[in-house]
Amino acid sequence: MKSLIRKVKKVLNAINLQNMKSVLRYIKNNGFKGLGTTIINKIRFGKVVLDEYATWIANNEPNTSELENEKKYESCQNLKFDIICPNDEKLIKSIENQTYKKYNVYKFEKERILNSKSDYLIFLGNNIELAQFALYEIVKSIEYRDSILIYSDNDKLIDEKRTEPHFKPGFARDTILSQNYIGQFIAVKTDFIKIHQDILNNLNKNIIYDILLQISEKTRKIEHIQKILYHETIENRKIDVEDEKQIIAKHLKRMNLEYDNIKDGRFEGQYKINYKIKGNPLVSLVVPNMDHIQDLSKLLKSLEKSTYSNYEVIIVENNSKNKETFEYYEKISKQDNRIKVCKFDINYFNYSAIVNYGVECSNGEYIVMLNNDIEFITEDWIEQLLMYAQRPDVGICGAKLYFPDRSIQHAGVTLGTRGLAGHRCREVQEKDFKKDDYINIVQDLSAVTAACFMVRKQLYIDMLGFDEKLAVAFNDVDFCMKIRTAKYLIVYNPFVEAYHYESKSRGEDTENTEKQKRFAKEYELFVKRWSKVIAKGDPYYNKNYRLDTDLPKINYNKISY
Structure with a gap:
């Protein structure tokens, strides 16, 4: 009994003013029941009081006051966006809720894209919602450096609960051919698309994957924003494996890389390219x-x-x-x-x-x-x-x-x-x-x-x-x-x-x-x-992961971006 009392006191001492923000955000995302379960687990098993990802969100995403300040922000470049996306009610609502408002929204139309007056084109996939500060973060990234293509991290939003953060590596040629880790959200410089209009010809069903591979053949100016700028709203996204293999095959042909076959990997949406061996070297x-x-x-x-x-x-x-x-x-x-x-x-x-x-x-x-x-x-x-x-x-x-x-x-x-x-x-x-x-x-x-x-x-x-x-x-x-x-x-x-x-x-x-x-x-x-x-950080390892362990564990402290 005394041992239990000591554990309860330890848990109560952990909930102080310093981390109350994390507690409130955790309750918002997981409910009082979730908080209660977490506290009980701490008492019984010595596990952490707060969910690491909920703590990361509390420490690294803008609060209400910061979001209000973002709405007042005036881009020094007066940046404008065209958002190309499916007509999805929740996605459209998340766009309307953006703190940065200089954008147009329409479905994929080649002629309209080529006549766009925007600075950047944002291509969005199905079954996602944007974080309220997504466009603002894109603006800040563009103002900091001249990028041709920008992508971000994401998580899942299922039944109003955020889970499974996908903290991605920097752009890597062999990695993106093994798995489309970049996903459902890219921003592309409009002038680049106008110069390379052929990118929009004969696109496969997964237009984002097709476009980004073509862009990667022409430039190294690919920027990764290591923040959660969109949420997957479907538990298990169905991947059109044959479509993605076709996109990879087209890319390899354009790059003059000879291969024997493209095999399925261990998980759906993972691939193994078997390149041709040249000669019989010792x-x-x-x-x-x-x-x-x-x-x-x-x-x-x-x-x-x-x-x-x-x-x-x-x-x-x-x-x-x-x-x-x-x-x-x-x-x-x-x-x-x-x-x-x-x-x-x-x-x-x-x-x-x-x-x-x-x-x-x-x-x-x-x-x-x-x-x-x-x-x-x-x-x-x-x-x-x-x-x-x-x-x-x-x-x-x-x-x-x-x-x-x-x-x-x-x-x-x-x-x-x-x-x-x-x-x-x-x-x-x-x-x-x-x-x-x-x-x-x-x-x-x-x-x-x-x-x-x-x-x-x-x-x-x-x-x-x-x-x-x-x-x-x-x-x-x-x-x-x-x-x-x-x-x-x-x-x-x-x-x-x-x-x-x-x-x-x-x-x-x-x-x-x-x-x-x-x-x-x-x-x-x-x-x-x-x-x-x-x-400077490992370009192939996300800064939202801890560096005191060999495992990809979330660094839930305040991150310096």
């Missing part, structure tokens, strides 16, 4: 190794299942002590002439120096960085990496890696996590994957792990390889950052799956004083080199 797998022949044997055994045969394995031997290791090297070299052992003579561990030497020993046109504690699940993994690495706009292609229990070890890297960088969705179980986690789609990211990634050898050389001052930590992220700075894409391909037993060969970075000192030195160098880039 691929060099660079594998550092020090003893641990059991791990190495498991890796080599999994390679036997590979459907691509034109590869070589460069085992970079460094500081092995066991006689059995060298006997094993001799045995596997005789069994498969594609396996080559190169001895690297240093008396300390420097991963960057080791892999750089491995690349020097290689003969392939493409390099795969590969840890010795990897075990492949996917049989066509080389083809899956190669089809992206062969594209001239791609610098690196990485893989999805699992812990032995099939939870995520690596699904790409987010910049800024815990101040530096972290693996996305680390330790999420396979059964818990959700569509908006993006774990299961090919996407462009800021970095991927060198435990398994492919890069063109010439590009690796041009970038001067891995920085040997970063002996162990941050070297792969540093290399990816150099690649991105050179304007190449980093692609994460979840259709390459493997187990990663992670750092068994050398131990953890903090297990002794010497390693701690080395880690601190490398940390300082990495921060000095990339702190300004990290401070």
Whole structure:
């Protein structure tokens, strides 16, 4: 009984003047019953008092007074909009309720669009409502920067309750071809459409997806407003998969990207493009190794299942002590002439120096960085990496890696996590994957792990390889950052799956004083080199997510936009 009283007091103390605004907004969205249930859950199970999203809304969206001030705002550019949308009663009402009033509304008519006197055209889809401040936010964005296309985040509004916020990444070419995450609301510069009138010809049913892909072929000026500017008003939107595949196919043809097929992804509305492999290039797998022949044997055994045969394995031997290791090297070299052992003579561990030497020993046109504690699940993994690495706009292609229990070890890297960088969705179980986690789609990211990634050898050389001052930590992220700075894409391909037993060969970075000192030195160098880039935020990770965790959890505090 005393324990229960203490918990009740703790909950009551949490509801003070400081967060009363959040409480009132929560009651508005969820009712007194919802608040009561939440308080009971806190008392019984120790869970949060307030719904995180309701708290985010209270902290980051304009209140009544702020909305009134928006109505008085005069655009310095006197911006005008034409809104092209279906004749939906709730949508029209949400447009009429906008705080910014300089707009016209009509259905899609090509001639009217081409004769428009507006500054921007806003295309809206079915079954949505606009946030009251949507046009105001578009105006502020345009006044801040000259964008050709603008899109925003959204949530769902079901039975007057707001749920399921979709905090989206910045524009990413491979991501948008894997899933139409941009959705049902875009603003496009009118003059751009007038110059490129062909964009409006022979549009598919999903005109927004069709238009935005065509615009993305002609400009990089695509702006993402990281605020909820519209609400989906339908629980489960029916996606015309064949229509979206046709739109993707037209885009690939215009971009002269040859492909074999467009397959369905894990969830409805997700797609996998299988690009054509050009030729039969030699691929060099660079594998550092020090003893641990059991791990190495498991890796080599999994390679036997590979459907691509034109590869070589460069085992970079460094500081092995066991006689059995060298006997094993001799045995596997005789069994498969594609396996080559190169001895690297240093008396300390420097991963960057080791892999750089491995690349020097290689003969392939493409390099795969590969840890010795990897075990492949996917049989066509080389083809899956190669089809992206062969594209001239791609610098690196990485893989999805699992812990032995099939939870995520690596699904790409987010910049800024815990101040530096972290693996996305680390330790999420396979059964818990959700569509908006993006774990299961090919996407462009800021970095991927060198435990398994492919890069063109010439590009690796041009970038001067891995920085040997970063002996162990941050070297792969540093290399990816150099690649991105050179304007190449980093692609994460979840259709390459493997187990990663992670750092068994050398131990953890903090297990002794010497390693701690080395880690601190490398940390300082990495921060000095990339702190300004990290401070700007990861372009592929929404700022409404927290950075103190590897999971996409809502940052319900006040966000600085």
